[in-house]
Amino acid sequence: xxxxxNLVKRFGxxxxxxxxxxxxxxxxxxxxxxxxAAGKTTTIKILTALxxxxxxxxxxxxxxxxxxxxEVRRRLAYVPDFPFLYDKLTPWEFLRFTGQxxxxxxxxxxxxxxxxxxxxxxxxxxxxxxEGLSHGTRQRVAIVSALMHAPEVFILDEPMVGLDPHxxxxxxxxxxxxxxxxxxxxxxxxxxxxxxxxxxxxxxxHHGRLIAVGTxxxxxRQSGSDGALEKSFLALTAQEANFVxxxxxxxxxxxxxxxA
Amino acid sequence: MSSTAHTAxxxxxxxxxxxxxxxxxxxxxxxxxxxxxxxVGALIVFLTxxxxxxxxxxxxxxxxxxxxxxxxxxxxxxxxxxxxxxLFLLLLFSNxxxxxxxxxxxxxxxxxxxxxxxxxxxxxxxxLESALLASWAFLxxxxxxxxxxxxxxxxxxxxxxxxxxxxxxxxVLPAVFGCWVAITIARHxxxxxxxxxxxxxxxxxxxxxxxxxxxxVLDEENLETRVISVLxxxxxxxxxxxxxxxxxxxxxxxxxxxxxxxxxxxxxxVLVLLSNVGFFGLLAFTKTGRxxxxxxxxxxxxxxxxxxxxxxxxxxxxxxxxHYRAGAMEYLLRLVPRLEPDTRxxxxxxxxxxxxxxxxxxxxxxxxxxxxxxxxxxxxxxxxLANPFWVHLISYMNLAACSLNLATLTTRFVFxxxxxEGKRLWIVGLAPLGLVRVVKAKLLLSITASLIVTxxxxxxxxxxxxxxxxxxxxxxxxxxVMTFTxxxxxxxxxxxxxxxxxxxxxxxxxxxGGTFCLVLSFLYIVASVxxxxxxxPWGGMDFLTPNFKVLGWIxxxxxxxxxxxLPYRWGxxxxxxxxx
Numbered sequence: 001x002x003x004x005x006n007l008v009k010r011f012g013x014x015x016x017x018x019x020x021x022x023x024x025x026x027x028x029x030x031x032x033x034x035x036x037a038a039g040k041t042t043t044i045k046i047l048t049a050l051x052x053x054x055x056x057x058x059x060x061x062x063x064x065x066x067x068x069x070x071e072v073r074r075r076l077a078y079v080p081d082f083p084f085l086y087d088k089l090t091p092w093e094f095l096r097f098t099g100q101x102x103x104x105x106x107x108x109x110x111x112x113x114x115x116x117x118x119x120x121x122x123x124x125x126x127x128x129x130x131e132g133l134s135h136g137t138r139q140r141v142a143i144v145s146a147l148m149h150a151p152e153v154f155i156l157d158e159p160m161v162g163l164d165p166h167x168x169x170x171x172x173x174x175x176x177x178x179x180x181x182x183x184x185x186x187x188x189x190x191x192x193x194x195x196x197x198x199x200x201x202x203x204x205x206h207h208g209r210l211i212a213v214g215t216x217x218x219x220x221r222q223s224g225s226d227g228a229l230e231k232s233f234l235a236l237t238a239q240e241a242n243f244v245x246x247x248x249x250x251x252x253x254x255x256x257x258x259x260a
Numbered sequence: 261m262s263s264t265a266h267t268a269x270x271x272x273x274x275x276x277x278x279x280x281x282x283x284x285x286x287x288x289x290x291x292x293x294x295x296x297x298x299x300v301g302a303l304i305v306f307l308t309x310x311x312x313x314x315x316x317x318x319x320x321x322x323x324x325x326x327x328x329x330x331x332x333x334x335x336x337x338x339x340x341x342x343x344x345x346x347l348f349l350l351l352l353f354s355n356x357x358x359x360x361x362x363x364x365x366x367x368x369x370x371x372x373x374x375x376x377x378x379x380x381x382x383x384x385x386x387x388l389e390s391a392l393l394a395s396w397a398f399l400x401x402x403x404x405x406x407x408x409x410x411x412x413x414x415x416x417x418x419x420x421x422x423x424x425x426x427x428x429x430x431x432v433l434p435a436v437f438g439c440w441v442a443i444t445i446a447r448h449x450x451x452x453x454x455x456x457x458x459x460x461x462x463x464x465x466x467x468x469x470x471x472x473x474x475x476x477v478l479d480e481e482n483l484e485t486r487v488i489s490v491l492x493x494x495x496x497x498x499x500x501x502x503x504x505x506x507x508x509x510x511x512x513x514x515x516x517x518x519x520x521x522x523x524x525x526x527x528x529x530v531l532v533l534l535s536n537v538g539f540f541g542l543l544a545f546t547k548t549g550r551x552x553x554x555x556x557x558x559x560x561x562x563x564x565x566x567x568x569x570x571x572x573x574x575x576x577x578x579x580x581x582x583h584y585r586a587g588a589m590e591y592l593l594r595l596v597p598r599l600e601p602d603t604r605x606x607x608x609x610x611x612x613x614x615x616x617x618x619x620x621x622x623x624x625x626x627x628x629x630x631x632x633x634x635x636x637x638x639x640x641x642x643x644x645l646a647n648p649f650w651v652h653l654i655s656y657m658n659l660a661a662c663s664l665n666l667a668t669l670t671t672r673f674v675f676x677x678x679x680x681e682g683k684r685l686w687i688v689g690l691a692p693l694g695l696v697r698v699v700k701a702k703l704l705l706s707i708t709a710s711l712i713v714t715x716x717x718x719x720x721x722x723x724x725x726x727x728x729x730x731x732x733x734x735x736x737x738x739x740x741v742m743t744f745t746x747x748x749x750x751x752x753x754x755x756x757x758x759x760x761x762x763x764x765x766x767x768x769x770x771x772x773g774g775t776f777c778l779v780l781s782f783l784y785i786v787a788s789v790x791x792x793x794x795x796x797p798w799g800g801m802d803f804l805t806p807n808f809k810v811l812g813w814i815x816x817x818x819x820x821x822x823x824x825x826l827p828y829r830w831g832x833x834x835x836x837x838x839x840x
Binding site: 011052076087097100102104 | 291557
């Protein structure tokens with residue numbers, strides 16, 4: 001479903017994504033963890049075709065993100081941490097708009113909204129302008145709008161920000177259900193507990209590199225630590241930081257060779 | 261998922277976008293009307309007043325130029341060509357700036373690119389939006405002119421029907437060219453060669469234009485006896501506006517021929533315009549999308565526009581080494597005596613925020629640069645400035661222009677200051693400093709910053725007019741009082757009508773309080789300039805008795821206290837009892 005091959009993205013001197021290769025299968029729940037500015041959001045931006053990679057390829061559902069962006073977007077849904085919504089529209093109007101953009105007919109829109117709106121407790125807000133809604137409610141509107149067209153791949157960047165515990169649970173349940181039905185979930189988060197609870201596999205990105213991938217137990221083994229995911233995460237990122245420092249120190253000590 | 265027959269009824273993405281934006285616009289107007297009837301009223305009065313005043317002034321100007329013996333018609337014709345050619349350049353510039361922002365620095369574009377909408381459709385929508393945003397002010401400028409021209413020339417009724425069609429066609433071309441320039445900039449902005457070439461082109465253009473339009477001061481003899489020769493020079497310098505490949509030439513020629521009744525010639529130029537609009541419009545609507553996507557990706561992939569230069573990379577590397585020292589601005593503020601550390605911290609924060617918000621100081625710079633250019637050009641009016649009547653009139657006009665500029669800035673930047681602290685009340689509101697001192701510190705900063713600009717401007721303008729020292733001090737005193745009043749009015753009303761929900765200063769200003777502040781500032785300036793001119797001891801109002809002149813000063817003082825001090829005191833009282 002998602003296939004990244006030797007993906008590189010440079011911003012001037014900075015290598016934001018450094019040779020990432022990864023495959024996420026159909027119906028898999030994949031969580032990406034990493035410190036701030038690790039390269040998670042840049043990877044997501046490439047997957048959603050917002051930016052082009054410097055080199056390497058990204059495929060979603062077998063389609064090249066750069067070559068066949070429309071085919072990709074028809075099968076994809078994306079919710080960022082602060083999603084864009086049209087402030088003067090009501091949630092109902094916005095949901096209809098996104099449904100129609102995804103070429104859903106009236107019957108499909110009705111079926112989908114009747115299933116999702118009560119589940120996310122959006123009924124009391126359907127006729128209010130979006131500008132007056134709280135951040136959590138806006139987030140729920142964005143998630144419902146993304147799920148309406150039954151995407152094959154769902155990419156989320158910190159989706160739980162601003163959600164109360166009840167609605168966090170709702171989002172988790174819906175994502176798990178859809179994942180079991182075959183939807184691939186690619187979730188970027190700092191909340192290790194969510195990744196630990198939900199993900200089939202977890203990837204850790206640090207300094208633009210995918211330093212570890214695997215199930216919770218596999219990560220524990222790779223890190224050499226035991227217990228919670230937090231310990232594995234801290235151990236793996238610390239190892240990577242030491243590796244980068246040593247590499248840089250070695251580079252500094254390299255003798256200059258002059259060929260006469 | 262759904263049948264083809266059903267999905268065929270779903271509007272295209274472009275039509276869907278158009279529909280939701282029209283719906284949003286209708287709601288924005290409705291909510292503006294519901295929130296502030298004063299704002300709507302002020303807008304209607306302004307638009308009506310502007311249309312009437314502009315039409316009247318254009319009519320009189322055209323009538324005046326038309327009476328010039330033998331050359332009247334030619335002068336009017338050249339004025340029309342010249343005006344449209346400058347408006348074309350203005351529109352082009354406006355489309356480049358708005359097109360760039362709307363296409364590449366817009367949250368909606370980033371959202372749309374993740375949906376199954378083709379890059380061409382997104383570009384099509386954003387192009388239309390940018391063209392309308394960039395051109396509405398042009399329509400406002402041009403409508404009274406065309407109306408006045410038609411009236412002055414006794415144009416047939418169908419001229420008034422053709423006018424809007426021609427204008428609608430005309431705005432398409434700068435919109436297309438503007439978007440293409442914006443896309444080129446977005447794609448290549450970080451390339452060193454592109455940057456060097458751009459700087460070179462801008463410099464050469466500036467030097468070329470300065471040389472071509474170098475002001476030529478005319479003496480009395482030339483003005484009296486060599487009018488034809490002077491006019492000839494003027495017409496030669498403005499001949500560029502009749503270059504046949506300029507779109508403004510086709511529009512102007514169409515308009516002029518239509519008014520003259522030469523319909524076949526007019527139709528020819530309309531068709532030239534139409535065919536170009538059709539060709540370039542089609543290119544924009546069908547082919548530009550593919551370049552748009554590359555440009556968008558390039559914009560989002562850019563770390564810094566100067567990132568390709570070695571010196572810049574070294575400089576940023578140096579800046580990364582942190583030395584735990586106070587900044588230069590802080591050292592400067594430490595030199596100000598009797599400034600408490602907490603007040604200094606607040607002032608420093610405000611100065612840094614202002615300095616780093618390019619949009620804010622950019623607007624300020626443009627406004628005062630324009631008035632600066634105007635004042636520096638006064639030196640070329642040597643003939644008129646020998647006449648005391650003109651000197652007197654211009655000196656008060658300068659005072660009015662300077663204070664009107666200031667009023668725009670105090671409403672735009674000083675009024676929202678208290679509201680902007682709303683989101684930061686968790687730190688500023690809870691600090692031992694107290695909100696009253698916060699407001700006082702902001703007033704101190706805004707008055708100081710305003711005076712740094714207004715006082716030299718007025719002094720230089722007086723100097724250009726060669727006014728005696730006493731008169732210079734008179735105007736300097738007047739602008740000091742007006743600067744205090746306009747700032748205290750803006751701060752006071754900002755505290756009385758806060759809007760703590762908004763982050764954007766422009767949105768805070770567009771409510772009732774901001775409009776009220778602008779209206780009051782405007783009325784204050786008009787009344788003050790009139791009162792000061794009544795009270796002027798120098799020329800102009802000789803028919804007034806000395807007592808009446810003193811009344812003018814007293815009136816000015818009372819007005820300044822009423823509109824400055826009182827709202828400020830009420831604002832402070834409100835802040836002292838503010839519940840957050």
